[in-house]
Amino acid sequence: MKPIQPQRYVCYRAENPPKIDGRLDDKVWKSAPSTVEFADIEGPDHPRPRFRTTAKMMWDADYFYIAVQMEEPHVWGTLIKHDSVIFHDNDFEVFIDPNGDNHQYYEFELNALNTGWDLFLPRPYSDGGGADDGWEIPGLKTAVHIDGTLNDPSDIDKGWSVEIAIPWRALQQHAHRPAPPRNGDQWRVNFSRVEWEHKIEAGKYQKVKGKREDNWVWSPQGIINMHRPERWGYVQFSESKGDKRDKNEFKVDPTEPGREALMEIYHKQKSFKTKNKRWASSLDELQLPATLFAGFPIPPQFESTASGYQVSLDIPLGDNRKHQWRVRQDSRLWAVGRWEKHMDRIEATLKRQAAAWNKGDIDAFMQDYWKSEQLTFSSGGKTTRGWKATKERYHLRYPTKEKMGQLTFSKLEVSVLEETSAMVLGRWHLKRADDELEGNFSLVFRQIDGRWVIVHDHSSLEKNEEEG
Numbered sequence: 001m002k003p004i005q006p007q008r009y010v011c012y013r014a015e016n017p018p019k020i021d022g023r024l025d026d027k028v029w030k031s032a033p034s035t036v037e038f039a040d041i042e043g044p045d046h047p048r049p050r051f052r053t054t055a056k057m058m059w060d061a062d063y064f065y066i067a068v069q070m071e072e073p074h075v076w077g078t079l080i081k082h083d084s085v086i087f088h089d090n091d092f093e094v095f096i097d098p099n100g101d102n103h104q105y106y107e108f109e110l111n112a113l114n115t116g117w118d119l120f121l122p123r124p125y126s127d128g129g130g131a132d133d134g135w136e137i138p139g140l141k142t143a144v145h146i147d148g149t150l151n152d153p154s155d156i157d158k159g160w161s162v163e164i165a166i167p168w169r170a171l172q173q174h175a176h177r178p179a180p181p182r183n184g185d186q187w188r189v190n191f192s193r194v195e196w197e198h199k200i201e202a203g204k205y206q207k208v209k210g211k212r213e214d215n216w217v218w219s220p221q222g223i224i225n226m227h228r229p230e231r232w233g234y235v236q237f238s239e240s241k242g243d244k245r246d247k248n249e250f251k252v253d254p255t256e257p258g259r260e261a262l263m264e265i266y267h268k269q270k271s272f273k274t275k276n277k278r279w280a281s282s283l284d285e286l287q288l289p290a291t292l293f294a295g296f297p298i299p300p301q302f303e304s305t306a307s308g309y310q311v312s313l314d315i316p317l318g319d320n321r322k323h324q325w326r327v328r329q330d331s332r333l334w335a336v337g338r339w340e341k342h343m344d345r346i347e348a349t350l351k352r353q354a355a356a357w358n359k360g361d362i363d364a365f366m367q368d369y370w371k372s373e374q375l376t377f378s379s380g381g382k383t384t385r386g387w388k389a390t391k392e393r394y395h396l397r398y399p400t401k402e403k404m405g406q407l408t409f410s411k412l413e414v415s416v417l418e419e420t421s422a423m424v425l426g427r428w429h430l431k432r433a434d435d436e437l438e439g440n441f442s443l444v445f446r447q448i449d450g451r452w453v454i455v456h457d458h459s460s461l462e463k464n465e466e467e468g
């Protein structure tokens with residue numbers, strides 16, 4: 001694949017939500033920047049699309065808003081069943097990979113009849129992924145406006161426009177990072193427009209048999225395949241208000257060149273495997289020039305694993321820090337050891353909890369549990385559900401400061417699984433006037449609204465001999 005610089009876009013916060021009616025005359029759209037004109041999926045040296053397409057994006061606390069304007073002299077559509085293969089009609093498509101790891105991403109397609117297809121991809125098709133059509137976007141709002149007539153070949157249309165509002169709640173599920181995003185967060189996004197050649201037969205639009213569709217996209221992929229998320233554009237979410245926008249607000253992620261170099265290895269590995277029936281174990285074998293890694297402190301490290309390989313690269317961040325990134329045979333791309341700050345915050349949470357406990361303050365102790373009916377607390381073969389019930393259980397079992405005693409945590413093992421979830425193993429020890437209790441615990445933490453909270457607690461009590 002020929003490397004193409006992915007498109008970049010700053011998505012501003014909407015002061016008022018647009019009316020989702022397919023018409024882009026809302027004040028909020030007037031203030032949003034337009035993307036570049038869509039280009040051929042393979043890149044700028046391929047024929048320019050026959051019809052013009054541009055998109056806009058906005059966001060607020062509830063939705064990610066997308067608007068697209070498509071020039072089209074013949075607006076037609078046939079599919080009316082939800083989750084049909086919508087690109088068999090002319091369509092508009094949205095692709096979103098919130099954390100940019102090339103896995104666990106979303107796709108949504110819409111035709112001129114406002115029929116939608118929402119699907120979830122655990123990984124790209126060419127990495128052994130299969131689409132999950134069963135994935136739905138509850139609360140999704142879409143609308144199409146046709147500037148002309150639908151399915152009427154007797155006249156020439158101007159085009160169609162689409163408005164989409166995707167609830168963050170739906171995108172949260174596999175985001176592995178906050179959704180809605182924080183100011184400055186960047187997500188990988190691309191848009192595609194599928195356009196078929198047609199003929200008119202008996203007063204109806206018909207696709208020309210044997211002709212391949214055109215794919216016109218916001219950020220060219222360099223290959224006729226949308227399912228290479230590493231090629232998608234970058235959308236940076238911004239809290240900036242209309243009058244305070246900075247033209248240079250988009251910040252290129254300093255890990256971008258390193259991540260691209262790792263993906264270059266991934267693609268070379270794929271062709272090497274096809275040819276040699278095994279994975280390469282060095283840059284030399286892949287015939288990749290050392291200059292590709294000139295800007296990095298040490299060359300990429302190749303390792304073979306049970307399922308294939310992984311290649312690690314230290315990527316400088318420009319401030320004496322570096323992140324180690326890894327790619328493996330199924331194109332998953334991720335940062336290793338970037339979780340230190342989260343580990344510190346989780347340990348601070350446990351320290352704060354022990355301090356509250358030792359002051360005899362169960363209410364303060366409970367502040368670091370998820371205030372939700374979905375909180376679960378398991379102990380002694382029983383599971384308590386909900387924040388209130390868990391709090392009551394503590395009050396019941398530890399009615400006085402004397403009963404609460406002095407709590408210490410030890411042997412903590414904090415594992416941050418993803419940017420918004422972590423597991424903690426450890427020991428607890430309770431010293432009271434006339435006895436001591438202790439046991440193991442495992443906690444599941446989630447980062448919710450910017451705070452790490454315990455969403456599940458499993459604590460066991462080791463019975464001592466006197467109790468036996």
Ligand SMILES: [Ca+2]
Nearest residue numbers: 019021023026
């Ligand atoms: Ca509108």
Ligand SMILES: [Ca+2]
Nearest residue numbers: 099101103104
């Ligand atoms: Ca992902």
Ligand SMILES: [Ca+2]
Nearest residue numbers: 118133134135
């Ligand atoms: Ca679906």
